[in-house]
Structures are given as C-alpha cells and as structure tokens.
Amino acid sequence: MVSWLPRAMLLACVAFLILGPLSNILIWAFAEQWFFPAKLPTEWGFKFWERVFRPRAGAMDAMTMSLVIALLTVAVSMLLAVPAGYALARRSIPCRALVMLAFLLPQAIPSVAVHQSIGQIFYTIGLNGTVPGVVLVHTLHGLVFAVWITSAAFASVDRDLEAAARDLGATPGQVFRSITLPLAFPGLIASAIFVFLGSIDEFTGTFFVGVPDIQTLPILLYTASMQGSYQIASITAIFLLIPSLLFMVIVERFLKADVAAKIGT
Template structure:
C-alpha cells in the first residue's frame, strides 16, 4: 500500500517533468496513449486506496460461511464479497473520473501541444486573454462534479447501496 502512496510525497510538477522525459524517449509524448497512461497511473493510487479500504471492511466470516455452505470461491466472490464492496468501487470510480477530468499537469507535460483536454483549453484561453472561452470551459469542468454530487445525494443513500449487489 505504501508503494501507491509514495508518488504523492513528491510535487506533481517534478514527477510529470520526469515522466515527460521518459515518454519522449519511448515515443509516447504527444500521443493519446501517453495521456491515457498518465491519467491511469495518477488515478491508480486513489482507486487502489479506496478499493482496499472497501474490501478490508468486509467481514471475512461471511465469505467463510458461504464456503462452508458449499459455495465455490468464484460464487462467493461474485455473490457475497463483491456486492458488499460495490459502494467502495463505485466511489473509487467516481473519484478517479473526477480526478482525471481535472488533471492538468500530467496532460500538459505529456500531451501538449498535440492533445488538448478541457483543463489545457482553459489554461490556453486564460493565457491568451479569451475570458469568454475560459468561463465556458470552467463551467463545463464544473458540470460533471455538480452532476455527480446530485446523483450521489439522490441515489447513493445507504439503503440504495445495500441493493446494489442484488
């Protein structure tokens, strides 16, 4: 677990500068594959951290009881363990999506100028003095976060999450 937290100890700027240097040597700079890889690695730490917490909170006696009653390991995982961890997996997915949506530094060093994401568009519009585009881009970046908060508030109550695995 500590291995996933170590990159957060260093400033993102220095990490992504070195990643950009490596990606340049590997031919991934300025490519969609490079940007996807940066976003995946950036979100991996958060998703592993949240999912480990979700799976750790599951009572192991339930899985043992399922096995004692004749269920196989695959059935136990899919029907006993996974439904209990589903709220944590959903939370990790939402969090990683929102983190990836707002990721600027990694995309700037690895993808620019060929790959343009909304944060890069916002930065370029702000630096060129085009404040109308900046404002619209900021609202577009804000919309998914607000939408997810409304969905979480409306649908992800404890009684709804308990029904998720059924």
Template sequence: MSSSILTAVAAAICVFLVMPTLAVAPISFTETDFITFPPRGFTLRWYEEFFTRPAWIGSLGTSAIVAVLTAILATTLGTMIALGLGQLPRRVGGAVTFFFILPMVVPTIITAAALYTPFARSGLIASIPGLVLAHTVLALPFVIINVSAILQKLDHRVVDAARSLGATPAVAFRRVTLPILAPGIAAGAVFAFITSFDEVVVSLFIAGANATTLPVQMWSGIRFEISPIVAAASCLLLIVSCVLLTIFWLIQRR
C-alpha cells in the same frame, strides 16, 4: 457553543474557498470580448462558441475519452491492488499502500517531470494512451483508498460461509465480495474520472497537438487571448464535477 463556533468557521472557510469559483459563472455570460468583473450585459455567445469551435469541442471530446478510459483502467487496477494489499501483513501492507498513494503526496509538477522522460522514450507523448497512463498514476490512490476502506469493514465470515456452501472462489467473489465492494469501487471510479477530467499539470507535459485536453486548451486560452470562452469552459467543468459528486453522494446514501 464551541461546536457552533467551529461550524460557523468551517462554513466561512468553505464560502471563502468557493467564492472565486462561483465568480466565474457570471463572467461566462458577459457581452464583452474579454474577461471582466463585474460582467456587462448577458449573452450565451461564449457557450455557443465553445460548442462550435473545433479546438474547444475537440479538446472536450479528448478529455471525455481520456477520463473514461482512465476511470476504467484505474478502477480495475486499484481494486486488484486493494484486494492484494488486504492479504498482506499490517506493517507490510501499510508500507506498500504508502507507495501507491505517493502521487497524492508528491507535488503534481514533480510527477509530471518524472513521467516525461520515460514517456518520451516510449513514444507516448502527445497521444491518448500516454494521457490515460499518466492520469491513471494520479487516479489510482483514490480507488485504492475507497476500496480499502470498504475492505476493512468486510466480514470475511460471509465469504467463508459462501465457500462452505459450495461456491468456488470465483463465484464467491462475484456473488459476495464484489457486491459489498461496489460502493467503494463506484466512488473510486467517480474520483478517478474527475481527477483525469480536471488534470492540467501532467496534461501539459504529456499532451500535444494530437491529444489536447480541455484543461490544456483552457490554459492556452488564458495565456493567449483571455476570452470569456474560458469562463464558459470552467462552468462546464464545474457542472460535470458537481454532477459526478452528486452521483457519488447518492451512491453513498444507498
């Protein structure tokens, strides 16, 4: 009975958290020129405007480019860091791991404010490289945690066996270690992409006229026009996140 009650409470909480997000979907089809709920009528006008307005489609392209580059950089660095942490003594490794996952603990606004001054001095404000580096700081913990979780289950005797059969360290890593770590690396890459694609706070500090991401464009749309096109953009973000999380689920099952 207690298990059933706990499941019901958890389900109710999930529904409560998801309902506001699901309410955005019908608003994106409203015929009115402003956000209203319940929506009035049905039209695909706002999706059409999203894909035809240069500001919106340009910000979508910027977000996609930044998210892909962030996923590549964060996955590469995070995997290397996780492998290095696995070689450290337990206490030292725990302290260093905590340092790398601080961006998950510290409020994002503090991270954004801390990054702004060095980025401004380095000329990285309002640039795609600046956004990629800033988002990588936020995405690294997800890669490190996922790869480290797989590393803890890695049977090092398999690697030793490969070495004893004549494999060089590079070949043993490529043929044995890397395939075992692949699910954690893939999961970290998915979370890194989603983290970058949805990030708004750090992007508000780093982005500019030459590098406006979709969440920043949505923030501006909410502040200045309250158009249903923002709801359409939100639905597209939700679809991207759901697709990527589905891919992550399929990777986990495999």
C-alpha cells in the same frame, strides 16, 4: 442571539469562500464587455458561448478527448486496483503499510517535477503526444484513489457472510462473485468516480505529456486564460464543474460510512 451569531458568521464565510469564485466564473461566462472600474459587466449575452460551440473553436473536440481519456483511465485504474485492493484487504502481505504508502508517493512529490520527468521518458519511447501516454500519466494519480478506496471497500465486507457461503459449499470464486463483489460494489463505484474526476480535471500531466497533439478541456481553459479570454475560460470551467458536482452527489450516496472508515487502515 449570541449563541447563533458565530455560527451564522462562520457559515457566511464558508459560503463566500465556496460561492465567491463560482459566482465570478458565472459572471464572466455571460459578460460581453467588462472594463475597469465597472463593478459589473456593462454588456451581457451569449456571444462567447456561441464562439465556444463553433466547430473551429475545438471545445467539443476537447470535451470528447477529455471524456475518452477519463473513461480509459478509469478502466485501466480499476483493472489494476480491484485485484490489488482485494489482496491488500484480504491477504497477509509483508510491509503492507509501505505498499499502501507507495501509492501516495506521486502525490507527495511536486507534480511538475514528476510529469516533466515522465514527459522526457515518454518522448524517448514514442508515447509523448499520444492518448495511451496521457492515460498512463492519469492512471499514475488515479491509482491513489482506486487502490485505497477499493481496499477499504473489500475490507468492509463482513467475512462471516463469506464463511457462511463457504460452509454451504460455495467455491472461492462463487463467494467472490455472489458475496464479496456485490457488497464491495458501491465502494468500487465511488473509487471509479474519484478516478474519473481526477482525470477529467488533470492539467499538469496532460500538458507535459500530451501537448500539442492532445487537447483536453483543462488545456483549453489554460490556453484561454493565458490569452486573456476570460469568458472562454469561464465557460470551459463550467463544463468541468458540472460533472464534478453531479458525481460528488453520487459518491456521497455510494461511499458509505463503513467504507470511508476503512480507508488507509
């Protein structure tokens, strides 16, 4: 009993930290009336779900906009990350460690300061309040995952297989298409998923660059919270949570141990 009790207590604490906030979101999503000092809602129902799905509520438009921006961010990030990741993994690049570190700089600087500065620059060149402007801001952060994971995916490919293909007469392009790219593809998928999840949850960049013309789900969630509409905010949070959970299961399948071990090396 003594041996498993600490483990059980630790597991219970972890479960509480993870499931506690989620359970509160679920309660608020179905609460129609909940006033202090009641421990639980006094009325339950789907009234606020109906409000969210009203055409005038803008939730569906915000969801569509979030998906469009996230998909465009994935496309731009991967177009930049695949050649960059391949070069960093397979070519001798001077100051490679500094180049890899440069992709982390946007994460090291407080995001509010970064996005405020970007917002001022975009305003002067006409990108403020546009989808391309928001996509560029999301790509700035997406490249961290895209380049690092893509580089690790290419680094994990066995070079002996490529050498064998070249010995059999394959051209460099054929080796890349038939050997390197298929073997690195699971890591590329994982990289794209991380970029997608980061984009669809991005708030600060969208706020400083896109508002008021661009409305995404995180912006809608923030607006509802500031107005005290906790039910609307909780329902919106559920919409953001579902793809995150589904895609993380996919990432666990595609991001293999050999690829993960190469990240940052």
